[in-house]
Every structure is written in C-alpha cells, then in structure tokens.
Amino acid sequence: MKTPVQVTASLKRRLGAAVDVSEKGRWAASFDSSKISFLPDAVITPRQEADIGVVLEMANRHRVPVTVRGRGTTLMGSAAPVRGGWVIDMLRLNKISIDADAGMAHVGAGATTANIQATAEKLGWFYPPDPSSKNYCTIGGNIACNAGGMHGGKYGVTRDFIIALRGYLPTGEFVEWGTATKKFSAGFNLRDLWIGSEGMLGVVTGAVLKLVPLPPARWTLLTSFKDEGAALKAARALFRARVQPAICEFLDRESVVCAERAMKTTIFPGQAGRPVILLELAGGVSEVDDLKLEVLAWAQANALGFKEARSRDEAEALWTVRRKCSGAMFELGDAKLNEDIVVPMRNYEKFARYLAGLKRKSGLPIPTFGHLADGNLHVNIMYHRADPKETKAAEAAVQNLMETVVSFGGAISGEHGIGLAKTPFLRIQHSPAQVKAMQAVKKALDPRGILNPGKMFKEVRIWKYPKLQVHLPWDHK
Amino acid sequence: MKTPVQVTASLKRRLGAAVDVSEKGRWAASFDSSKISFLPDAVITPRQEADIGVVLEMANRHRVPVTVRGRGTTLMGSAAPVRGGWVIDMLRLNKISIDADAGMAHVGAGATTANIQATAEKLGWFYPPDPSSKNYCTIGGNIACNAGGMHGGKYGVTRDFIIALRGYLPTGEFVEWGTATKKFSAGFNLRDLWIGSEGMLGVVTGAVLKLVPLPPARWTLLTSFKDEGAALKAARALFRARVQPAICEFLDRESVVCAERAMKTTIFPGQAGRPVILLELAGGVSEVDDLKLEVLAWAQANALGFKEARSRDEAEALWTVRRKCSGAMFELGDAKLNEDIVVPMRNYEKFARYLAGLKRKSGLPIPTFGHLADGNLHVNIMYHRADPKETKAAEAAVQNLMETVVSFGGAISGEHGIGLAKTPFLRIQHSPAQVKAMQAVKKALDPRGILNPGKMFKEVRIWKYPKLQVHLPWDHK
Incomplete structure (x- = not known):
C-alpha cells in the first residue's frame, strides 16, 4: 500500500502542472467562507473534464479523500477538506454557451452564476436563481447545495433549472444524467439525486440549464x-x-x-x-x-x-x-449563527410571534430577513464569541429555532445545505429511517467514502472551531 | 419459512377486508393498459396510509413481490405484477386539499390528475401537467413515471410540480421527503429520486404539489x-x-x-x-x-x-x-409500438428527414404527433400482428428509431418511463456505468428487491406477449 505522499506523487506524474502541492496553493484551498481550515495534500486544477476521471480513479483505488470546490463562498463549511486528501478546483472549467432556440445554457461547473446570467441576457434569456454571492459563486456550487436566492418563490431554485448533468462517479467513470431536452423519463433520476448532494455522490463537471424569456x-x-x-x-x-x-x-x-x-x-x-x-x-x-x-x-x-x-x-x-x-x-456582534430556515406560509404569523419571543428570551440581537414568496428566512443570531454567556445563549437559541421550525412544518435549510454547519440539526429534520436511507444511497454510490467525507451525517459544532482571520472578496467592508 | 399462501393469509388476518384474494379482484389487478396479464396472489386496497406500512413490512420479511397501481393507464406494463405477489391498489387514498395561500395542493397518491386540476381551478389555481389520460390516471402514477403532457414546454412536467412526497420504504418504515415549502436543501434529495422511479424504490402515498395562478x-x-x-x-x-x-x-x-x-x-x-x-x-x-x-x-x-x-x-x-x-x-394496424421519444430542438429538421426515411424504408405507417415545445414526439409504428413481415419491420424500425434518437442527443422516453416496454432500449440511453449506478441505488433502498420486480433492467419484448382482449374506459371507441 502506497503512502499518501506516494499517491500524490503518482498523480503529479500523470497530470503534471494541474497538481499543485505548494504550501500557498494548499492553504488557499484549505477553507471556504466558513473560514475553518484543513490543509489538503494537493490541489488539482483540471484543464479538461477528463482529468477528473483520472483523479477519481486513483483516489478511489488508494482511498484518498476528495473535496471539490468552486469559489468557496459557502458558509456551511461544505468545501472545507476536513479529512485532507485532494481538493479539485473547478474554476477553469467555466465555459458557457447559450442555445438560443431551445432556451438552454450549456455550462461548465466552474462558470460563475452572474456570468451565466449576463451571457444569457445578451440573447434575451434569463437564468433566475440568484444566490447573493452570485458574482463569485459557481454553478457547480449552486448545484451542490441546491442554491436559491430572491427569485425562488415565483421562478424556483437551482433544481428547477437543471435539465441535465454530466460528471464522474467516484470510480472515475463518466456519466450523463438526462439529455438537453425538457422531458426525460428513462431510468432512475440520478440527475436530481446529485442536485443538493454536496459533492458526496459524484462530481458534476457540466450542466444544461433551463432559461426563461428575459422579462422586459x-x-x-x-x-x-x-x-x-x-x-x-x-x-x-x-x-x-x-x-x-x-x-x-x-x-x-x-x-x-x-x-x-x-x-x-x-x-x-x-x-x-x-x-x-x-x-x-x-x-x-x-x-x-x-x-x-x-x-x-x-x-x-x-x-x-x-x-x-x-x-x-x-x-x-x-x-x-x-x-x-x-x-x-457584524455591527451587532463578532459572531453569527446564520440559519436559512424555511417556514410554511400557513405559519407566518405564528413564526413572527415565536421570533419576537426568541429575541426577548435569548437577549441577543436576531436580525431576520429573507424571501417571503417561499418562506426562506435568514435568521441571524448575533453574539460575541469571547462572551461565554452570549455564546451559550446563541447555541440554545439556534437549537430551539431549528426544533421550532421543524415543528411548524418547515425546513432547517432552504438553500445553503448541511455541510458541516448544519450537521447538529440534520436529525431534527430527518427521522432515523430517512437518514438511514440517505446513508445507504451514499454507500451505494461511493462505497469507499472518498467524496467530501466528514460532511452531512457526522455532528460537528463548526462555531467552536478557530476561524481564519482572512478577508474574502464578498465579505462586508 | 411460510408459503406464499400462508403469508397472504396472515396479511388478511391483519388487514381484513382490505385484502382481496378473489379471482375477480386478482384478475382486475393483473394488467395495465399494456394488457399483458400476470395474476397476483392478493390485491390490497388500503383504507389508510399506515396499512401500506403493514403490507410492506410483511412483504419484505417474507420476500413477497409488491406492485403498486393507480388506475393502470400506463402503456409500458409498469403496473403489471410480472412476478405475482401482492398488488397495492391506491385508488381509495384520493384526498385533495388546496392551500390557497401558498398555492399548493396536498393530495393522496390515488387522486385523479383531472380532479386535482378541477379542485385547484375552483380556487383560481392551476396544476399544469396533463397526460392525455388525465381523467383516469392518478397522481401517484404520474409521479412514478414523471408524466408530462401538452403543457410540458412552458410549465414543466410532474417533477417540476412536486414540492414534497411521503410514503414508505420497502421495510415498511414511513418517510417524508421535503416539506410543504418551495425551498428545501437539507440532506440528499430522495424526493426527486423517487420521482420517475416507477414504484421500485419506495411507495408514494401522498404529495404536496406546486400550483400556479390559473391563466385568465x-x-x-x-x-x-x-x-x-x-x-x-x-x-x-x-x-x-x-x-x-x-x-x-x-x-x-x-x-x-x-x-x-x-x-x-x-x-x-x-x-x-x-x-x-x-x-x-x-x-x-x-x-x-x-x-x-x-x-x-x-x-x-x-x-x-x-x-x-x-x-x-x-x-x-x-x-x-x-x-x-x-x-x-388503430385504423392503420392492430398493433402499435408507441414511443414517446424526445428530440433536442437543434435536431428538429434532421429528425423530420430521418422519420420520412424510416416510413419509406419500413413500409409501415408511422403517424407521429406530439409536443414541440419540449421535443417530446409520439412516434406510432403501426402494424398487423399476424403478419410476420410487418412485425419484423416494426421491430427493426423501433430499434433503429431508439438508436437514432439517442445519437441525436435525445431520449428514449420523455414521459412514459421504462416499465417493461422500453427495457430493450434502456442500454441505448444509458452507459454500463450509469446502469450500474442505478442498480446500486435500487439495491441500497430495496435490498430484497420486493418493489415492482422485473421492471426497468431486465429485457422484456412486451410486444411478443399475448394481449388480453379487454376494452378499457380510455380506449378508442
């Protein structure tokens, strides 16, 4: 059995300059917007999609953890390589081409959401999903967490605009789910299973997106x-x-x-x-x-x-x-538990009363804003990390919020996904049978558990980890 | 180990009159609109959703095949109980209630598509998917095959209107995928994996559907x-x-x-x-x-x-x-190979030329109609079953059609699913790696293979089977 260093060395022999083992490169890929950092052994920047097949085949053979990243805008820690191993950086796979007859965009996973929108708009077409990080984030990341945004209520979320996906199984085998057609009913729907699977079931390298006429x-x-x-x-x-x-x-x-x-x-x-x-x-x-x-x-x-x-x-x-x-x-505290919960419309007023009570009881500022057409509210529990009383109150508040939202018939996440940050709450949303079914699917598609290991199922209290003091382009100020 | 007769007898002791072992009841559940017949051991008509948990728990324990049916309008043989066992008839679980604020319908799997539409329309809401059998077919069946219809191009298909599903795993455990909210990004997307899975991965008992304002x-x-x-x-x-x-x-x-x-x-x-x-x-x-x-x-x-x-x-x-x-x-032949293929828009003219050639070469009438907004065309290869020359030409034509459609970047089925009828063509659409991934998912969620066995993966040439001479309410004349 080869050591991790030997395996990385053989990968470098195969893919050359696409494999970066420099300290600087590895550090830059060690964290996402959650700012908790775990150094990988190497960062691979594929020049073509087929490189990913090579990476995965080798990773699977030698059980190397693989974490795929776009721009790393996620707040959930979903792109943090918690088990080390290899990070695949998708940013170079950023091709965008518009089929103006069919109203579809053919995109690489590394294409930026705002670039897709701008390219489509030049031809009179519109791609509605618009996470607030849209100038930075990639469509691959949007697919991984089923990103939403402000247009969700009327138009839908990322899932509603995915026509087809292509990419690789953890074995390195190429697969295509769906065709560039608006109807497809042939075989199990693994396309949609990949959507929102946070890079844990396969690696998306490209997508066909549905567009709608740009509203004049x-x-x-x-x-x-x-x-x-x-x-x-x-x-x-x-x-x-x-x-x-x-x-x-x-x-x-x-x-x-x-x-x-x-x-x-x-x-x-x-x-x-x-x-x-x-x-x-x-x-x-x-x-x-x-x-x-x-x-x-x-x-x-x-x-x-x-x-x-x-x-x-x-x-x-x-x-x-x-x-x-x-x-x-961040004027109100240096730490934030940012929850993108969803409340069913029938319980809007009940939720307003609950939130007022939560603010009162916790003694913390909990500014809340969000998308009323779909009930997806961003509840921001603000506190000072150095203050143990505030920290305790914030932790109690978030636990209570999650339990309440689910008891109201809502969801613990509308558009961010689970990653690391929401792992303590997954089992509030999902029964043991549901979690077991998800884990069975994970085991079936990624038997060696190489894809984005450590996410979703294992409880991690991300807010207790030390945070890097870095300023990201999309940060405030 | 109990014999099938003993297991059915214990189920009858548990569920009483919901379990029908009469010749007449079993015959009526032995076929769908494809009219090939396989007698089951019993037909269960649950009075409440929880009955299905009981049926499945027992079926899984004793490895009894279970086929779920709505109205049986499918032409694909998807509801034919090819391995016998038990049939669950969902028609009584037909509740419909509209949430007029949120624009959602809460429905039982046995609700008829047209009834859902009519109930929504009374309140100014619209459920667009409209398979041509909509006066008979159930939403459960629509979900099983991801049914489409004429509104697919602008509005989307069944999948695009599913907000949440509930039902049972083959173990009899109750599960809920998604909440009655338009955003949900918590855990793997098993909701969508169930859509189009033809009753092979779980049993849908109810759904929350998205509605849109009824166009005035x-x-x-x-x-x-x-x-x-x-x-x-x-x-x-x-x-x-x-x-x-x-x-x-x-x-x-x-x-x-x-x-x-x-x-x-x-x-x-x-x-x-x-x-x-x-x-x-x-x-x-x-x-x-x-x-x-x-x-x-x-x-x-x-x-x-x-x-x-x-x-x-x-x-x-x-x-x-x-x-x-x-x-x-059926004026043109007593047998029909009805294919609901999909052609990408960029290849429309090429397909028209191909189809003209296919008609010429096969010597058969191949009337074709369908949905141009999404490329889903119904190609009807008509022949006389007693005529070996015509039969051979029809078989060659359908094989060639499927290969051509896939080579054009299209799909072998847009809205009918695979069932039995399209099993000979599944591997034209999907690579070995894709089929293997689907089978791994099947094995993970239904390890004993009790749900709708014999469908999708095993090649069956359905058109060679004897057909019942029965007249169904939705048949011509």
Whole structure:
C-alpha cells in the first residue's frame, strides 16, 4: 500500500502542472467562507473534464479523500477538506454557451452564476436563481447545495433549472444524467439525486440549464409595516390573491436598523426603523402594468406606507440596501449563527410571534430577513464569541429555532445545505429511517467514502472551531 | 419459512377486508393498459396510509413481490405484477386539499390528475401537467413515471410540480421527503429520486404539489405547413423568438389523415391532409393580447395557412381532434409500438428527414404527433400482428428509431418511463456505468428487491406477449 505522499506523487506524474502541492496553493484551498481550515495534500486544477476521471480513479483505488470546490463562498463549511486528501478546483472549467432556440445554457461547473446570467441576457434569456454571492459563486456550487436566492418563490431554485448533468462517479467513470431536452423519463433520476448532494455522490463537471424569456419590464415597490407580524400577515394576503411578485423580500426592524446604520441612510424616509417588504414585479410591459394595480391596492389596504421606485436607479439603491444588510450585522456582534430556515406560509404569523419571543428570551440581537414568496428566512443570531454567556445563549437559541421550525412544518435549510454547519440539526429534520436511507444511497454510490467525507451525517459544532482571520472578496467592508 | 399462501393469509388476518384474494379482484389487478396479464396472489386496497406500512413490512420479511397501481393507464406494463405477489391498489387514498395561500395542493397518491386540476381551478389555481389520460390516471402514477403532457414546454412536467412526497420504504418504515415549502436543501434529495422511479424504490402515498395562478386568458391558433420539415423548422423559429406558447402540438400528415377519417371531419378546411401545429397561448388578458400579435406575425411568415379559434368551443373542437388522433391510429394496424421519444430542438429538421426515411424504408405507417415545445414526439409504428413481415419491420424500425434518437442527443422516453416496454432500449440511453449506478441505488433502498420486480433492467419484448382482449374506459371507441 502506497503512502499518501506516494499517491500524490503518482498523480503529479500523470497530470503534471494541474497538481499543485505548494504550501500557498494548499492553504488557499484549505477553507471556504466558513473560514475553518484543513490543509489538503494537493490541489488539482483540471484543464479538461477528463482529468477528473483520472483523479477519481486513483483516489478511489488508494482511498484518498476528495473535496471539490468552486469559489468557496459557502458558509456551511461544505468545501472545507476536513479529512485532507485532494481538493479539485473547478474554476477553469467555466465555459458557457447559450442555445438560443431551445432556451438552454450549456455550462461548465466552474462558470460563475452572474456570468451565466449576463451571457444569457445578451440573447434575451434569463437564468433566475440568484444566490447573493452570485458574482463569485459557481454553478457547480449552486448545484451542490441546491442554491436559491430572491427569485425562488415565483421562478424556483437551482433544481428547477437543471435539465441535465454530466460528471464522474467516484470510480472515475463518466456519466450523463438526462439529455438537453425538457422531458426525460428513462431510468432512475440520478440527475436530481446529485442536485443538493454536496459533492458526496459524484462530481458534476457540466450542466444544461433551463432559461426563461428575459422579462422586459420590472417594477419595484417598498412597503412598511407596524411590526413583523403585520408584515408577514400582509404577505400572505398578497399570495392568497395569487399575485406572484418576482421578488418579495422582508427585512425586520433589526435588519433595517443595521442596514441604515451601516449605509448611513434612511431606507424609507418617514418610516424609519419599521419592518419593510421590498417587492419586484417582472414580466411583459402590459402584464406588469396590470399587476401593479393589484399590488398598489394591496399596499393601500395592508401597509403603513409604500413608495414606488421611479427609476431603475432608485430601485437599484433599494436592492443594494437589501444585499448589504447581511454583512452589516457584524455591527451587532463578532459572531453569527446564520440559519436559512424555511417556514410554511400557513405559519407566518405564528413564526413572527415565536421570533419576537426568541429575541426577548435569548437577549441577543436576531436580525431576520429573507424571501417571503417561499418562506426562506435568514435568521441571524448575533453574539460575541469571547462572551461565554452570549455564546451559550446563541447555541440554545439556534437549537430551539431549528426544533421550532421543524415543528411548524418547515425546513432547517432552504438553500445553503448541511455541510458541516448544519450537521447538529440534520436529525431534527430527518427521522432515523430517512437518514438511514440517505446513508445507504451514499454507500451505494461511493462505497469507499472518498467524496467530501466528514460532511452531512457526522455532528460537528463548526462555531467552536478557530476561524481564519482572512478577508474574502464578498465579505462586508 | 411460510408459503406464499400462508403469508397472504396472515396479511388478511391483519388487514381484513382490505385484502382481496378473489379471482375477480386478482384478475382486475393483473394488467395495465399494456394488457399483458400476470395474476397476483392478493390485491390490497388500503383504507389508510399506515396499512401500506403493514403490507410492506410483511412483504419484505417474507420476500413477497409488491406492485403498486393507480388506475393502470400506463402503456409500458409498469403496473403489471410480472412476478405475482401482492398488488397495492391506491385508488381509495384520493384526498385533495388546496392551500390557497401558498398555492399548493396536498393530495393522496390515488387522486385523479383531472380532479386535482378541477379542485385547484375552483380556487383560481392551476396544476399544469396533463397526460392525455388525465381523467383516469392518478397522481401517484404520474409521479412514478414523471408524466408530462401538452403543457410540458412552458410549465414543466410532474417533477417540476412536486414540492414534497411521503410514503414508505420497502421495510415498511414511513418517510417524508421535503416539506410543504418551495425551498428545501437539507440532506440528499430522495424526493426527486423517487420521482420517475416507477414504484421500485419506495411507495408514494401522498404529495404536496406546486400550483400556479390559473391563466385568465387563452387563445388557440391552428396552422398548416407544406411538409413535416417545414413545420418543425417553423416551430424552432417561434421558440427562437422566445414566444412560449402554453401548448404547441404537432400532427404529421399521417396523424391528420387518421384523425380526419376517424372523426369524419376536416381539421383545417382548404388545407386537407397537411401537417399542422396547434398552438395555445395562456396568461393575463393583455399578456395574451401582446403575444397573439407575435404569433400571428410568425404564422404569416412561416405557415401555409392559419386560423384562430373564435370561441372556446371552436378551440375545444380542435383539441378534441388532437386528443383522439392516438386512438384513431388503430385504423392503420392492430398493433402499435408507441414511443414517446424526445428530440433536442437543434435536431428538429434532421429528425423530420430521418422519420420520412424510416416510413419509406419500413413500409409501415408511422403517424407521429406530439409536443414541440419540449421535443417530446409520439412516434406510432403501426402494424398487423399476424403478419410476420410487418412485425419484423416494426421491430427493426423501433430499434433503429431508439438508436437514432439517442445519437441525436435525445431520449428514449420523455414521459412514459421504462416499465417493461422500453427495457430493450434502456442500454441505448444509458452507459454500463450509469446502469450500474442505478442498480446500486435500487439495491441500497430495496435490498430484497420486493418493489415492482422485473421492471426497468431486465429485457422484456412486451410486444411478443399475448394481449388480453379487454376494452378499457380510455380506449378508442
């Protein structure tokens, strides 16, 4: 049996410069946006997809752990190579080509989400999923965690736009799941099993994505409410009327105050410090004109105040506030337990009451914002890591939040996945039979357990690990 | 070890009248719409979902084959209990309730697709997937084969409307995949793995479905073309312009002639015997008004003739012709190899040329119709079973068709699944590594192989089996 060093050396002989064993290269691949670091033995940057087959065949033979990474924007620790071994960096596999007749994008796993959107838009097509890291993150990462974003309610999430995937089994065998067609019903649906599997069942090297016609018209409205309960109740009334805004974002009072302080601005003059809902309609010109009337009538009946964006610039300024509010929260603590829970619409008001109680009981700031069209709320439990009382309160709060969300019929993660960060909560969501079935599937497709080992099933309290003091391009400030 | 008769007797002691061992009951469950018959030992009609847990636990313990059926409308033999054992009949689990705020339907697996649609429509919501058997087929069956229908191109197929599933593992353990929320990214995606798995990986007892707002306006246009190539080329031009009709149905000349003869009518006066495309726009009133202009301009530029339906009745008459054309084909032969292949849009014209050649070479009528927005074409190879020359030509034609479709980048099935009928072609679509991965998943989730055994992987030439002479409610005439 070869030692890890020998195996890495044979890989380097096979793939040459694609294999980086330098200290610097290994360090850069040792962490993701969760900033906990584990040094791999080597980083492989494939120049072509077939290189990945070579890497996996050898890794499987010698039981070398393999972690695949895109840009590493995940907050869940999903791309941290906790067991060392090899990291495959997909960033060079970034080809994008648009089939303008079929309305599909053919992309490499390393293509950036925003680049895919921009390329499609030039031809009048639209790729809606838009995680807030979209300028950095790759489609491969989006597929791995079934990323969502603001357009999820009306348009859907990454899963809803995947037509076909190709890539490699851990044995190094090439596979294709689905064809570049909108219908496919031939054999078990391993395409969708790979989506959201966090690099643990196979390695995605490329995808065919569904596109929709780029909506020619957009219209933005800002609304304010007396309190969080009123805002969530109002949102429900809008959906009951079957109005489907392209975006429907909520910011609670704490999020609004944070964002206003960080940006030295007032989001909604005259409505300072009130929770807001920011809405965007998208569609054909007359379609949006029609919907606008319904939304304005709804705002009149339900909101305390409302204000149309009179230009794309004014709208963009509002969306900037929304995007910055997450980073701005570090004004409230140096540590954050960021949970992307999902609440079913029928329990919106109940959840607002619960959250108010959680803030009171924990004594912590818990600014919350998110996507009301799909119930995916980002609950940010802020604390100071050096303060044991706050740390204890934060840990108790997150545990209680997860249990409550599941008891409300919701989900512990809407778009981030499990990775390491959510491993303590997986069994709140899933029964022993469900976890057993998932583990059986893992064992069937990756019998030697080489793909992204240490994730999902084994409990890790990631917030207790030391964090690197590094500044990533998408960090606040 | 108990004999099958003893095991069935213990099940009957447990579940009483839900277990039917009568000759009549067993015969009725011995076949689906493919009409090949295999007698089971018993038919279980659960009164509640938990009964299914009991059945499966016992079946797994004693290795009794279990085949689940809804209405049995599948043409693929997917619901035929080829290995005997027990059949579970889901028709009584047919509850439907609509969450009008969230835009979701909570349904039992035995609910009829058309009933779900009608219940949703009363509240202004729309469930788009519409297999042509929708008045009979169940949502459980739709999920099992990932059924599609005419709305697939714009709206998507069954898979695109599944939010959550619940049911049982073959061990009898209850599981839930996903929550009643539009985002869910917690653990492996076994929900989607179950979709299209043809009852081989678990038993679906209920689902949460996504609904979309019911489009208030619809508009129908009939267009005719010089030949099939011209029709397919024109369709591509429409999609390139990013017009997304709700429905875009194609009938080739043979299909038109068949339908006209069967219904003693002329589909398009003055354009007799020409291939047609039947289009429907759906959306808001002004949205449809806008799109209409684009479609009329397209028809002017591309079609030989075109004609708007001036009323819903006139439109309905046109859709009736489309729906009847499949049954009408038995005027051309007493046997049909019905293939629901999918062709990528880029190869539409190439496929039209190929199909013309196949008709010529085989000497058989091969009327073809289907869904141009997603490339899912129903190619009907008609022959007389008693004629060995025709039978041989039909078998050669279907083999060649499948190989060609895959070489064109398409799929051997878009919405019917594999069942028994497509087993000879599975390995044209999937490489050995792909089939091996599917079989590994099967083994992991159903280690004793009790669920719908004999399907998908083992080659069966279903068309050689004797067919029952029975008339089913959805049969022609």
